[in-house]
Amino acid sequence: MAPVAKGGRRAVSAWSVEGLASHLEHFRLGPIDLALTPGEVVAVLGSSGAGKTTLLRSLAGFLPADAGRIVRDGTDVTDRPPEKRGLGYVPQGLGLFPHRTVERNVSYPLDVRGRTDAPARSRELLERFGLLPLARRYPARLSGGELQRVALARALAAEPELVLWDEPWQALDVDARHTLGEVIDELRESASVPVVLVTHDPGLAFSHADSLLVLRAGRPLYVGAPMSLLDAPVDAFTARFVGYENVYDRSILDAAPPGSFAAWLAARAGPGGVAVSRPAVRATPVTPAAWDGIVRSARPTPEGLVLTLRVGGLDLSARTPPPVTTPLPTVGERVSFVIEEMNVRPLGAGPALAGGAR
Amino acid sequence: MSAGGTGPPRPRRYRGTPWLVLQIVLTGSLLLLLLLPIYALFTYAPLSQILDAATNPAVDASIWFTLYASGLTVLAAVILAIPAGYLLARRRFPGRSVVESAIALPIAVPHLMVGLGLFLVFALPGTPLYRFANSIGFPVYYTIWGVVLVMAVVSLPYTVLAAELSFRSVDARVLEAARSLGAGPANAFLTVSFPLALRGIVAGLLLTWARAVSEVGGILIIAYEVLPGGPYQGPVTSTISVLVYNLFQAGDLEGAAAVSSVFLLIAFAIFLAVRLGERSGWLPWRRGDVGP
Numbered sequence: 001m002a003p004v005a006k007g008g009r010r011a012v013s014a015w016s017v018e019g020l021a022s023h024l025e026h027f028r029l030g031p032i033d034l035a036l037t038p039g040e041v042v043a044v045l046g047s048s049g050a051g052k053t054t055l056l057r058s059l060a061g062f063l064p065a066d067a068g069r070i071v072r073d074g075t076d077v078t079d080r081p082p083e084k085r086g087l088g089y090v091p092q093g094l095g096l097f098p099h100r101t102v103e104r105n106v107s108y109p110l111d112v113r114g115r116t117d118a119p120a121r122s123r124e125l126l127e128r129f130g131l132l133p134l135a136r137r138y139p140a141r142l143s144g145g146e147l148q149r150v151a152l153a154r155a156l157a158a159e160p161e162l163v164l165w166d167e168p169w170q171a172l173d174v175d176a177r178h179t180l181g182e183v184i185d186e187l188r189e190s191a192s193v194p195v196v197l198v199t200h201d202p203g204l205a206f207s208h209a210d211s212l213l214v215l216r217a218g219r220p221l222y223v224g225a226p227m228s229l230l231d232a233p234v235d236a237f238t239a240r241f242v243g244y245e246n247v248y249d250r251s252i253l254d255a256a257p258p259g260s261f262a263a264w265l266a267a268r269a270g271p272g273g274v275a276v277s278r279p280a281v282r283a284t285p286v287t288p289a290a291w292d293g294i295v296r297s298a299r300p301t302p303e304g305l306v307l308t309l310r311v312g313g314l315d316l317s318a319r320t321p322p323p324v325t326t327p328l329p330t331v332g333e334r335v336s337f338v339i340e341e342m343n344v345r346p347l348g349a350g351p352a353l354a355g356g357a358r
Numbered sequence: 359m360s361a362g363g364t365g366p367p368r369p370r371r372y373r374g375t376p377w378l379v380l381q382i383v384l385t386g387s388l389l390l391l392l393l394l395p396i397y398a399l400f401t402y403a404p405l406s407q408i409l410d411a412a413t414n415p416a417v418d419a420s421i422w423f424t425l426y427a428s429g430l431t432v433l434a435a436v437i438l439a440i441p442a443g444y445l446l447a448r449r450r451f452p453g454r455s456v457v458e459s460a461i462a463l464p465i466a467v468p469h470l471m472v473g474l475g476l477f478l479v480f481a482l483p484g485t486p487l488y489r490f491a492n493s494i495g496f497p498v499y500y501t502i503w504g505v506v507l508v509m510a511v512v513s514l515p516y517t518v519l520a521a522e523l524s525f526r527s528v529d530a531r532v533l534e535a536a537r538s539l540g541a542g543p544a545n546a547f548l549t550v551s552f553p554l555a556l557r558g559i560v561a562g563l564l565l566t567w568a569r570a571v572s573e574v575g576g577i578l579i580i581a582y583e584v585l586p587g588g589p590y591q592g593p594v595t596s597t598i599s600v601l602v603y604n605l606f607q608a609g610d611l612e613g614a615a616a617v618s619s620v621f622l623l624i625a626f627a628i629f630l631a632v633r634l635g636e637r638s639g640w641l642p643w644r645r646g647d648v649g650p
Contacts, residue, residue, distance in 0.1 A: 060538050082537040095535030099553050099645050109539040112549065138645070158539045 013086075013161035014038060015194055019068035020078075022058040029054045029218040031068055036162065036194035041184060043205035043226075044198045045241060046215035052198040053092065055215065056164045059196065060089045072161060088155030088163040088193075094147055096139040102126070102150050103135040109158035125153040128190075152183050156190065163187060163195045184208045202242050206230075214238055235348050239275035244345070245317035246276040252314070261291050261312045270346030279337040280321035281307060281329060292336040293318075295329050309335065396622065403616035411616035416593075417601070421621060423584060424598040427502055428570040430589075431509040435517040435566045438510075440559060443521025444551075461518050464511050472511055473576030480507065481580060495588070500581050502590040505597060508576035513569035520562020524555035553642065560641075564632065571625065574599040 014037055021030030029051045036042060044052045057063050059070065061082035070078045077085055089095075097105050104111075106125050110118035126132045129149040139147060155163055165184075181204065187195055199205055205212055206226050214222040214229070222234045233239035239247045248265060250273045256262030265274050282290075293309030293316060300306075304320040305328055318337055320328065329335050403411075411417050446458060464472055479487050481499040491498050498504040528551050536546040577597055584595050596604070598621045605614035635641035 057534070060534070062534055062537075081542070082534070083540050083542050085538070087538045089535060089538035091531035091535050093529070093531055095529070095531045097532060097536070097550060097554075099642075108536070108541075108549070112536075112539065112541040112545050154539065164538075 013073050013193060015073075015162055016071045017059070017068070018071065020058065020065055020070060021067040022054065022063045022065055024054050024057075024063060027051065027054060027218060029058060029063075030066075032213075032220055034196075034213065034223065036196070038194060039188055039192040040211065041188055041195045041197060041209045042211050042213060043209035044196060044213045044215060045200065045202060045205055046221075047237075047241070048200065049217075050215040051218040052200075052215055053166055054218070056089070056166050056196065056198055059162075060087055060164055061085050086158075086161040088158050088160030090151045090155055090163070090165045092167045094151040096147060096150060096154070098139055101136050101138055102131055102142070105139065105150055106131070106153045106157050108154060122153075122157060125157055129153045129186075148183055152187060156187075161193055163193055164198075165195060166198045167200070181208055206242075214241070231345070233275055233345055233347060235272045236275070239345065239347055244275040245278055247273065247347070248276075248314065249273045256312070261316075262314055264291075265314075265344070268341070268344045268346060270348055272347035275345040275347055276316070276339060277343045278306070278317050278319045279339050279343070281309070281318045281335040281337045282321075290336040290338050292334055295331050295333050295335060298329065298331060305329065307335075309337070399615050399618045399622065403612040403619065407612055407616045408619045411613070412620045416595070417617050417620065419593050419595045420598050420601045420617075421624065423502070423590065423592065423595045424571055424621075425624075426590065427505045427597065428509060428567055430502075430506045431513060431570040432563055432567050434506065434510045435514050435563055439514045439517035439562075439566070440521045443518045443523075443559075443562075444525050446518070446522040447525035458522075461515050463515075465515050469508075469512055469573060469575030470579065473508055473579035476504075476507060476511065476576065477579050480504070497587065498580060500583055500585050501587050502581075502584055503588055504581035505577055505584060508580050509570035509573050512573055512576060513566040516565040516569060517559070517562040520565065521555065521559045524558030524562075525551060527558070528554045556642065560632070564629070568625075571597075571621075572599060573597070574603060578603075 014035075016036070017032055017034040019031040019033060021028070021032070023029060027049075032055060034042065044055060046052050054063065058065065061080060065078050068078070069076050072086070082089070097108065100108065103122060103126060107118045107122035110121055115121070123132075126135055129152065131146070131149055131153060134142060134146060134150075139150065142150065155165075184195065184197065184204075185208070197205075197209065209226060211224055212222065212226050212229055213220060214234070216237060221238060222229055229238065230242055233242055233244065236247050236249060248262075248269070250266075250269055250271060253262050253266035253269055253273065256266055265276070268274055291311060293311035296308045296310050296315070298305045298307050307318045307320070307329060309316045309318050318335075442461065446454065446461075476498075479485060480491055481504070482488060488498075491503070496503045498507055532554070533546055533550055536550045537543070541549060574597075577600055582596065582600065584590065584597075586592060586594070595601075598617065602614050602617055605617060632641065639645060
């Protein structure tokens with residue numbers, strides 16, 4: 001990608017979302033509070049049906065707000081139609097126009113505004129994103145990565161004051177997924193506007209977002225920096241979501257016999273249970289404080305073996321330490337491991353959910 | 359998956375072959391059934407008679423009239439049927455499925471009965487619509503308006519249904535992208551919904567046109583002959599289908615076949631022109647499609 005060419009940009013916008021609530025049929029979203037500073041990337045996480053897309057469509061103006069406000073630089077834009085919000089909205093599947101060439105896709109926001117500099121401006125964007133050779137092609141003939149760059153160039157052609165990007169790589173190929181991080185960095189650097197990025201991949205969120213909003217059943221579970229979410233997952237759902245393999249509910253631990261591994265965990269659990277990152281296993285105990293378990297399965301990964309151990313009545317995911325020890329543990333073998341206190345996270349109960357089991 | 363050296367592949371071929379033969383025989387029979395009547399029409403009359411028919415003023419008047427009336431019908435489809443299709447595709451309202459069924463009804467009702475119904479409503483002196491149509495200068499009985507009315511009733515449903523399906527298949531997310539990028543509702547319709555639905559709509563308009571020119575039953579009742587009046591100021595004539603029907607009734611088989619040949623050539627030329635226009639990209643509605 002060509003280096004960023006700034007120049008002649010307007011003053012950048014700060015947005016705030018205050019108690020925004022909306023609904024789509026029976027699904028209720030909110031209230032959501034968010035502050036977006038220029039250039040900030042906020043990743044919205046959550047399992048499917050958590051309300052990620054609903055939030056984006058509500059910010060974009062496709063769902064009316066039931067309560068709350070959306071404010072841009074002090075101006076209330078809550079009731080403005082989508083075309084008057086100053087957005088670059090990239091919907092699921094990118095929403096490119098199949099009947100327009102790459103060039104005409106990118107120039108669309110300028111065309112509908114009747115801008116006379118549309119051809120020159122869109123050429124500039126095509127050049128910046130390496131799309132000039134593809135200018136006359138139709139979207140059906142592009143790869144996933146190319147489609148993403150077209151979507152980004154088109155969103156920037158609108159000179160947006162907020163970029164909303166939904167499920168970026170859904171239905172796109174591996175190459176597209178790989179380049180998405182670059183696209184987001186480009187977006188952050190070239191247009192210093194806030195970006196709200198909906199994703200269900202924690203990897204992307206952790207590597208590219210400044211802050212995270214975790215949604216569950218339409219309600220915010222967590223808003224804040226990515227690292228604090230890793231250090232203190234708000235509940236069992238979030239712990240699994242951010243990548244903890246070993247998450248135990250309070251109910252399982254409470255019945256544990258004294259002196260067992262489960263009882264040891266129970267003593268460290270919060271009201272929502274406990275999360276444990278994968279410990280490294282050793283063939284022989286190195287300290288008296290080590291636990292031991294039987295290997296139930298072993299899965300090779302680039303970082304070594306990922307093992308499932310049976311420890312007392314619990315399954316525990318563990319790993320071989322890098323560099324890989326030889327000989328490797330085999331199924332049925334007894335191995336030992338040590339869990340550091342700092343790798344055990346007590347979990348909260350999470351917010352009470354309206355309507356119970358949603 | 360492969361048969362390898364042990365399993366002979368012959369049994370599989372043995373099972374597949376009759377099925378393939380059956381498919382070829384059935385499809386071939388269908389093709390024969392469809393093409394034989396057309397072949398017969400073109401070969402029954404000698405070429406000289408076809409040329410005679412093509413230059414006969416009465417035949418020409420009938421062909422021009424048929425193209426004129428069917429053209430007005432297609433125009434009516436553009437004005438009435440496309441918005442109806444859009445409404446059915448995009449809006450939810452009580453009784454929508456009733457409206458959908460009602461619009462499709464003329465396809466199922468025998469066209470002689472459609473003509474009779476229109477006769478009772480528009481052509482029977484004394485009925486309110488008869489008086490209304492005459493008072494605003496649209497008399498129906500034995501006029502071009504009667505022909506267009508019958509053609510419209512039997513053929514507009516095709517455009518409504520095609521437009522409804524086409525608008526419904528436009529990806530809502532693409533539309534939302536257009537809106538957020540600065541297009542108001544009308545602009546998004548003109549730049550995104552309509553162009554994307556156009557291919558299906560054009561297919562519907564072609565069906566409407568084909569159905570309109572082939573209409574006989576209703577026209578026999580409302581406008582067996584067409585007298586000059588309204589937008590048609592030519593000689594007394596009839597639609598091409600009625601003309602062929604009359605020639606056949608009079609026992610002039612060669613004349614009927616010759617006139618049919620002339621008209622079929624014109625119809626094929628129109629279809630071919632549209633297809634070639636699409637292929638070459640000169641007509642806009644298939645731009646961006648994948649494929650040859």
